[in-house]
Amino acid sequence: MxxxxxxxxxxxxxxxxxxxxxxxxxxxxxxxxxxxxxxxxxxxxxxxxxxxxxxxxxxxxxxxxxxxxxxxxxxxxxHLLPGAPLERAEVLRWMFFEQHSHEPNIGAARFWLKLVRGGRELRTHDIDRWMEEGYAALGVMERHLARRPFFVDGGLTIADIALYAHTHAAAEGDFDLGGFPSVRAWLARVAALPGHVGMDWRPEPRNQLVNMA
Amino acid sequence: MxxxxxxxxxxxxxxxxxxxxxxxxxxxxxxxxxxxxxxxxxxxxxxxxxxxxxxxxxxxxxxxxxxxxxxxxxxxxxHLLPGAPLERAEVLRWMFFEQHSHEPNIGAARFWLKLVRGGRELRTHDIDRWMEEGYAALGVMERHLARRPFFVDGGLTIADIALYAHTHAAAEGDFDLGGFPSVRAWLARVAALPGHVGMDWRPEPRNQLVNMA
Missing domain, CATH: 3.40.30.10 (Glutaredoxin)
Incomplete structure (x- = not known):
């Protein structure tokens, strides 16, 4: 397993x-x-x-x-990764965007402001940059999603899953999604699809820790 | 074309x-x-x-x-992208590392310190972070390359090409590769392979600008 x-x-x-x-x-x-x-x-x-x-x-x-x-x-x-080369490349395009422009700001802000005790004081000098670059990334997503239901034509892909993870929790990093209606509609579309689980979900106990001492 | x-x-x-x-x-x-x-x-x-x-x-x-x-x-x-799923994923692993941990520091330092007039003054507050995180990324590369000739077993891939681009010019962003002998040996290996060109290379004139007014 x-x-x-x-x-x-x-x-x-x-x-x-x-x-x-x-x-x-x-x-x-x-x-x-x-x-x-x-x-x-x-x-x-x-x-x-x-x-x-x-x-x-x-x-x-x-x-x-x-x-x-x-x-x-x-x-x-x-079905979550298209087979056609250009569609695959478009999936990767958004996944590289996520790791380069999105997660280092929106994910980092949540990590330090929400998860790390005292993180806000430790990383005060980074907060302006996270906000500026994180909102820029949300703007790119908003413009793209204004005209399509998912990041790549054809339906949900791992590009959506990658971007959903940090975006749906952006408020925990002080981001306000109020000005991003297409992003909010996309979050709701992703969460309504079969098999969706929240961040606190774990697999059934029988599937976990079975080999741990 | x-x-x-x-x-x-x-x-x-x-x-x-x-x-x-x-x-x-x-x-x-x-x-x-x-x-x-x-x-x-x-x-x-x-x-x-x-x-x-x-x-x-x-x-x-x-x-x-x-x-x-x-x-x-x-x-x-x-031949620059393996066909086996796990090897492909390992290529992508290093390409995501490049966009997340390497280029935002080593590439950004070169861009602002070398290419942008007055960039050093504009981005003074970012230099310590670029140095700390950029040297950490070089350390990851050094440990990995100490035991293998290229990033993914089997030979040169696009993972090497992605990481070569900013690493070979790291000195232009104030990075000193003196403490990274395996990285330097890998740079030389990449540059010795057929078809290698430097950053100033352009395709033949007949291949460029033909449709521009």
Whole structure:
């Protein structure tokens, strides 16, 4: 069975749970709490020298980090990743946008302002930049979604899943989605589709921790 | 013929020229100078509302932005993008790393410190962060490359091309590669392979600007 090393409150980790729920693929979830340094233990650093989650462990003991690379790997051959080269490239276009222009601002703001105790004081000098660049990213999404239901023509893809994860929780990073009606309508469309789960969702107990001591 | 809208001195744009040189694919190069605002004209914003380069124009008038999505699209079916799902995902893993952890620091430092007149004064408050996070990214690359010749087993891929573009010019952003011998050896390996071109390379004149007024 697939193993996912993840922190429950991380938006990047939520992407992977949301995809696997939509695909109905069972997996074992192994909690790694970054806020308690569980990603810096020798055991975890053997698995991923960068100490980041999510991390996918495949049968045979190979590991794949980077949330969007994990999404691409797991969605291959499913309806959530188109087969045509240009549509695949458009999916990737939005996933690179997410990692370059969106998550470093909207995800980072939520992480430091909501999840890290004292984070607002620690990162005061970054807040203006997160707001400026995060709202710019939301503006790009708003213009794109004003004319289409999902990021890539043809229906929901992993581009939507990648962007949904941090966008739906943007308010926890002090972002106000009031001025982004197309983004809000898209969030509602994504959440209404089959297999949707919230960030607190975990797989059934029988699917988790079964191999843990 | 493929059209590439690009700025010659941009690392993200260089990635695309380097790939097309290696593949021997002819293309038309159309200069867009960000420093003169040529990416903010109504005509260019019709092509890419985000005003970014590189931008790929395909026959039929479709456009694809995001350098790494362009690389993935153009490399599909070639020896520079493996066919096996896990190897493809590993290529993407490093390309997401490049856009999330590498280019926003190493590329941004070069852009503001080398290319933009007065950029050092404008972005003084960002330099410490670029240095800290950029050296961390170089450390990740150094550890990975200490045990393998290229980022993904099997030879050169678009992951190497994506990471080469900004890394080979890191000194122009004040980074010192002296402490990263495996990174330097990898840079030399990449540059020694067939079809390699430097950042100043342009395609033959017959392949460029033929449709420009």
């Amino acid at each position: 697939l193993k996912i090393y993840a922190m429950q409150s991380s938006g990047n980790c939520y992407k992977v749970r949301l995809l696997l729920s939509k695909l109905g693929v069972p997996f074992e979830l192994i909690d790694v709490d970054l806020l308690r340094g569980e990603n810096r233990t020798p055991d975890f650093l053997m698995k991923n020298p960068e100490g980041r989650v999510p991390l996918l462990e495949l049968p045979g003991g190979r590991y794949l980090p980077e949330s969007n690379a994990i999404l691409f790997y797991l969605a291959e051959g499913t | 493929l059209k590439i809208y690009a700025m010659q001195s941009s690392g993200n744009c260089y990635k695309v020229r380097l790939l097309l040189s290696k593949l021997g694919v002819p293309f038309e190069l159309i200069d867009v100078d960000l420093l003169r605002g040529e990416n903010r004209t109504p005509d260019f914003l019709m092509k890419n509302p985000e005003g970014r380069v590189p931008l790929l124009e395909l026959p039929g008038g479709r456009y694809l932005p995001e350098s790494n999505a362009i690389l993935f699209y153009l490399a599909e079916g070639t």
